[in-house]
Amino acid sequence: MKPPTIMLVEDNDANRELMEDLLDVAGFGVAAFPSGEEGLAWLEGNTPSLILMDINLPGRDGLALTREIKARPETAGVPVVAVTAYAMKGDRDRILAAGCDGYLSKPIDVQQFPAQIGHFLSNADCGLRNAE
Numbered sequence: 001m002k003p004p005t006i007m008l009v010e011d012n013d014a015n016r017e018l019m020e021d022l023l024d025v026a027g028f029g030v031a032a033f034p035s036g037e038e039g040l041a042w043l044e045g046n047t048p049s050l051i052l053m054d055i056n057l058p059g060r061d062g063l064a065l066t067r068e069i070k071a072r073p074e075t076a077g078v079p080v081v082a083v084t085a086y087a088m089k090g091d092r093d094r095i096l097a098a099g100c101d102g103y104l105s106k107p108i109d110v111q112q113f114p115a116q117i118g119h120f121l122s123n124a125d126c127g128l129r130n131a132e
């Protein structure tokens with residue numbers, strides 16, 4: 001059976017490479033992109049099991065990208081997890097309103113990260129919608 005493929009959009013090279021390595025070592029397939037435009041182009045022909053979305057990106061930010069992903073019928077059902085340094089209440093509401101299904105705080109916890117991804121994959125709502 002093919003392992004779940006995680007799509008990752010993160011403009012910071014060090015963060016992206018770290019997450020890519022951790023996912024790879026944990027046995028996941030990874031499709032990593034430094035920009036939302038490249039990620040959206042890849043989604044034209046591919047459907048990942050989960051999308052990890054940086055919010056602070058040059059050009060369209062992760063919230064705008066998530067809105068587009070959720071508006072496309074082919075990708076509307078793919079869970080999107082925001083990866084963001086903001087974890088304040090208002091930011092969480094903005095992330096939820098954009099259609100994200102969950103979020104991870106930066107910096108990521110290197111030890112916990114693979115298990116967190118596994119948890120998101122096994123929980124369709126990724127926790128955010130039922131967390132209030």
Ligand code: MN
Nearest residue numbers: 011054056057
């Ligand atoms: Mn960023």
